[in-house]
Amino acid sequence: MIKLDFSNILSEEIGEGGISINEIEINARKAISLISSRPYKELDFIELYRQDLSKVKELAKKARDYEYFVLLGIGGSALGPKVILEALSPMHNLKKKPKVFIYDNVDPVTFKNIIEVIDLKKTLINVISKSGATSETLASFLIFWRMIRDKRLDVKEHFVFTTDPEKGNLKRLAEEYEIPCLSIPKNVVGRYSVLSPVGVFLAEVLGIKSEEMLEAAKEISEKAFSENLKENPMAVAASSLYLMDRVKGRKIVVFLPYSDRLKTLSEWFCQLWAESLGKEGKGTTPYPSLGTTDQHSQLQLWMEGPEDKVIVFISVERHDCQEEIPEEFHDIEGLRFLGGHTLEELMNTEQLATEMALTMNKKPNLKIILPKINPYSIGQIFQFLQIVTAMTGLLYEINPFNQPGVELGKRLTYGAMGKRGFESEGEEIKDYLKRQRFMI
Amino acid sequence: MIKLDFSNILSEEIGEGGISINEIEINARKAISLISSRPYKELDFIELYRQDLSKVKELAKKARDYEYFVLLGIGGSALGPKVILEALSPMHNLKKKPKVFIYDNVDPVTFKNIIEVIDLKKTLINVISKSGATSETLASFLIFWRMIRDKRLDVKEHFVFTTDPEKGNLKRLAEEYEIPCLSIPKNVVGRYSVLSPVGVFLAEVLGIKSEEMLEAAKEISEKAFSENLKENPMAVAASSLYLMDRVKGRKIVVFLPYSDRLKTLSEWFCQLWAESLGKEGKGTTPYPSLGTTDQHSQLQLWMEGPEDKVIVFISVERHDCQEEIPEEFHDIEGLRFLGGHTLEELMNTEQLATEMALTMNKKPNLKIILPKINPYSIGQIFQFLQIVTAMTGLLYEINPFNQPGVELGKRLTYGAMGKRGFESEGEEIKDYLKRQRFMI
Structure with a gap:
């Protein structure tokens, strides 16, 4: 079963940049109540x-x-x-x-x-x-x-x-x-x-076997309505990310799985989150990332850049492969210490070290833990993230299922391509192209 | 030759959310002066x-x-x-x-x-x-x-x-x-x-032929020191992105190429920008994106979400393939209007329509234009973006070549893996793992 560790967004752990369990609980209960009232038919997913x-x-x-x-x-x-x-x-x-x-x-x-x-x-x-x-x-x-x-x-x-x-x-x-x-x-x-x-x-x-994915989704779906918060990590995650924006002004949610196989899960989540929540001036920007790779790309910015992010780790307990790093070159410490460990150990150790480094520097972070990657856990994480996103949208009091902001671009494309009924948009494009450009 | 269109960040085009040519010029000149003094030996790139x-x-x-x-x-x-x-x-x-x-x-x-x-x-x-x-x-x-x-x-x-x-x-x-x-x-x-x-x-x-890439880089390198701003789009881009953060509070730079072949260029740029500039609380978050795909993912958020982004389009004039969309189903308007156009036309029209839609909604955006994708243009864009990043770092008055923020995570990894000299970090990891976790 998927687990959520929310220790490192609490004020107990990271001080005044954190939030209290009480605040999380209030908004988690609100999220459960909102989703239970089924305000949108699109919740049929x-x-x-x-x-x-x-x-x-x-x-x-x-x-x-x-x-x-x-x-x-x-x-x-x-x-x-x-x-x-x-x-x-x-x-x-x-x-x-x-x-x-x-x-x-x-x-x-x-x-x-x-x-x-x-x-x-x-x-x-x-x-x-x-x-x-x-x-x-x-x-x-x-x-x-x-x-x-x-x-x-x-x-x-x-x-x-x-x-x-x-x-x-x-x-x-x-x-x-x-x-x-x-x-x-x-x-x-x-x-x-x-x-x-x-x-x-x-x-x-x-x-x-897609029924394994659906069985997993069913378990998550049933928990989404549970008022026992210990059974409802979705409500706690939604509440946490909502509060991190609304109370702490953290407007970027970095999605950071530690597995190459989950790199596209980052992209999928970013579409889900961005298009669901980015409206009426609200919402936060989901950032697609990948561990350990992006420790050599984005970590510097997370550690010492602007205070505008929450990091969401996705850790995978077992990676289905026990490739061991051999013991060689005993006289070179930079090579010696790696020997005898597995790649899985190194991967998971780096996840932990990054989480600790962020926490020690008071950077809020959440962790979602998957036991391993298989149809069952992928079904779980899909449904988990879909429900978290919908709940967060309900907390923001926006409709998490429409996307009115993309219409203008579509209409202009229709106009430029000559679709009937979009002649005025075609004219707007022509006018735009005639304007003076500042180009070098 | 690579070109820069900066019309849509000017107050002339997007009103009070924009900046003036005068402001851009002042900071562009400052950037040129700073890079010309070669304050870091790492500028040898x-x-x-x-x-x-x-x-x-x-x-x-x-x-x-x-x-x-x-x-x-x-x-x-x-x-x-x-x-x-x-x-x-x-x-x-x-x-x-x-x-x-x-x-x-x-x-x-x-x-x-x-x-x-x-x-x-x-x-x-x-x-x-x-x-x-x-x-x-x-x-x-x-x-x-x-x-x-x-x-x-x-x-x-x-x-x-x-x-x-x-x-x-x-x-x-x-x-x-x-x-x-x-x-x-x-x-x-x-x-x-x-x-x-x-x-x-x-x-x-x-x-x-890598000499084509280097020849392209040479042309860009020589222009980087030119005080004639019409020859120095790097300085104008650096100045623009710096001002969009410092004056307008836009802390996310969306990098949006319109070509599948440039998807990894987004990731490369994001590492360059994040690790170079994210320090001393400064810097902005570079966001890896891809057109047209992300119009169906991120555009909603850019159009109607928080006012915290600058979009940087990378448009490609010619895509080396003239695949035409056939004329079929004349009685179905949603299919008919596409016929007779090429995929290249549709791709470039969508770029233009998205740029216009953002501009009409007063969202600042820049455009970098590549004539096509080949070793020469790739050499140019590499050097262009490296110089823009270094110049922006100099404007922020930070060192764009170090990454002190990643050291703690590395040390903790060494400690956990048993590298000699990192025993105290190993103990810190053990203590962390003993602490109470809030997990559901």
């Missing part, structure tokens, strides 16, 4: 563990016969799948099949590189967009669609759509061309969708 | 273009005959090489040889995965540590050293060291065992070393 996996499993079985699997999606439609790939099947493409490519941008060179490596005849393409209206995803879909048809291949055999159960362009095309289609439940929004077919389909394609 | 590449080229020629190339390093010894690999040879391991693995952590699972893929008999291992005392790098070096010897292979044929020209453990071992050794010039510190053999050796292994 909490019950995703109830889904029927039969269609996902059936399509995944077929997908495992392909040589290549290309996932088209962006934001919440790509980051969750990326975590599943990199955490649960690291270096996958050098070792296993189908080789998986997650194309989550419109970079033409990345596109070309994927096309050069795959063989379309042996490729299944999973197009993911809840709305069916995501320009980036649709652009690459259109290119693949034309290529598949130019090769006189059957679109039914080469596409799987993951989209809204009722509406949107992808749903419409799925019906018209009989494309296999997986549904993202109506009330589940992109960044809370990793445990829907968005993520579990890829998991099954990789041979991962 | 500016002249790295003068290096003799003959030994690098000779060793790289040999390295290209191997099947696998493993680079061991962390922080400045790994991030620069990563940029060169991913920017200049994307998806390298699926297409070319030698396959390259940059192991920049002590994660045991990543280590095991690399070992499973490579064949040691056909592997060259490049160990990079300026000091020769980096625990993480030495730990993996020791394991490889033992493996190479256990297989009765010749260490001279399987290792290349990149280290200090005179001292340290690696230098000593290189002499004792006749290991080929490349030198990082004495006054060049880790995070400013990408244009030393740290980066140019890997470039040459990949078949990249």
Whole structure:
């Protein structure tokens, strides 16, 4: 079971920069009460563990016969799948099949590189967009669609759509061309969708038993409503991070896992947190980091820079590999002392030393502890962080499920690209380009 | 030639949240004056273009005959090489040889995965540590050293060291065992070393003409001292970012390239900026981002969250690939409007639309423009950002070349691992572990 150590944000440990257990408790209880009243229908992600996996499993079985699997999606439609790939099947493409490519941008060179490596005849393409209206995803879909048809291949055999159960362009095309289609439940929004077919389909394609992820999510979901705070680390974490901003002015949350396999979990969390909470002038900036690597990159700034951060360690107790550092060069102390320890010991010791160094310098930090990395713990951490984010949003009194701030950029893109109905935005772009620039 | 557009941080464009040209000019001139006085010997990185590449080229020629190339390093010894690999040879391991693995952590699972893929008999291992005392790098070096010897292979044929020209453990071992050794010039510190053999050796292994990178760096270096501000975008960028913190309280610098190939450039820049400037309570937090992907992740927070950021776009004019989005589904407007445009157009339009949306909402932003991505432009952007960082540090009146804040964590790690001379730190760790924890 996932654990939370919140000792190092308490005033008992770090003095006046810390907060009291009493304050944490008050806001944790408030978070539980708020989430229990289910103020938004989008909180339905909490019950995703109830889904029927039969269609996902059936399509995944077929997908495992392909040589290549290309996932088209962006934001919440790509980051969750990326975590599943990199955490649960690291270096996958050098070792296993189908080789998986997650194309989550419109970079033409990345596109070309994927096309050069795959063989379309042996490729299944999973197009993911809840709305069916995501320009980036649709652009690459259109290119693949034309290529598949130019090769006189059957679109039914080469596409799987993951989209809204009722509406949107992808749903419409799925019906018209009989494309296999997986549904993202109506009330589940992109960044809370990793445990829907968005993520579990890829998991099954990789041979991962997604029911283990869902079982783990279920345990976390049930605890989220518990008023016994010792059973509800999500409420304590939400309360702590909220107070660190609101009372202590710490506006950056550094997310720091100590495992290469969790590097993309940082990116996934940063999308979840930033897009959920950054509105009405509120929210904090989530920072994607990685231990031990970033001790040689960011630690200097955390230790001696501005007092604006809370560090959230993600430590992994066991790393599934006991590689030992050999004893060599006994006369060179800088090499001798490493011998006889395992890499795991060094990794976990550095995590502890960094936590201590920060604490000794009165820098608040939390620690989330995973026993190891497997489908079960990944299911837990996904649900843990989704619930913490939603609870924190409710404490801020904002809607953690919308993203009104991205609309203007989309409309300007539509205008520049000539979408009907966006002619005035097209004019605004032209005017902007005519203005004097200060350029050197 | 690299260009800087600073229109959107000016009060002319974004109103009272902006700064005046006059303020920028005053601090830009100050930055030029400070760097011209060469107050730190570590500014020698500016002249790295003068290096003799003959030994690098000779060793790289040999390295290209191997099947696998493993680079061991962390922080400045790994991030620069990563940029060169991913920017200049994307998806390298699926297409070319030698396959390259940059192991920049002590994660045991990543280590095991690399070992499973490579064949040691056909592997060259490049160990990079300026000091020769980096625990993480030495730990993996020791394991490889033992493996190479256990297989009765010749260490001279399987290792290349990149280290200090005179001292340290690696230098000593290189002499004792006749290991080929490349030198990082004495006054060049880790995070400013990408244009030393740290980066140019890997470039040459990949078949990249590193003299093109150095030629580009030379042009930038010469401009850094020009008092004609129209020739010195580095001074203007340094002045702008300094003022955005000091006058406007914007303490986060979002680094936002619009190219997948520049994703690791964000990480490299973040190390450079964070470790150089984060000291004495000063500095700003550099944020690694990527367009268009992070429009679906971070943009909401930039548009409507706290007013604490400056966005630095890196736009790429030409992407070396003219993949066109086909015209299909004329009756579905959400698909129709994309047809006939290229992916490059969509990518660059989204950059422009995001820049406009931020500007219309009075969010300050800068833009660095690269004509395209090649060894020349990568050499330019490396040197551009190194000089901007050093200049900004001089404006803050801190030493941009040290990192005193990381010492405590290192000492505690030594103590826990049993290094001689760090017994009291070992005791401190033991005491810490005995303390009561608040854990749920």
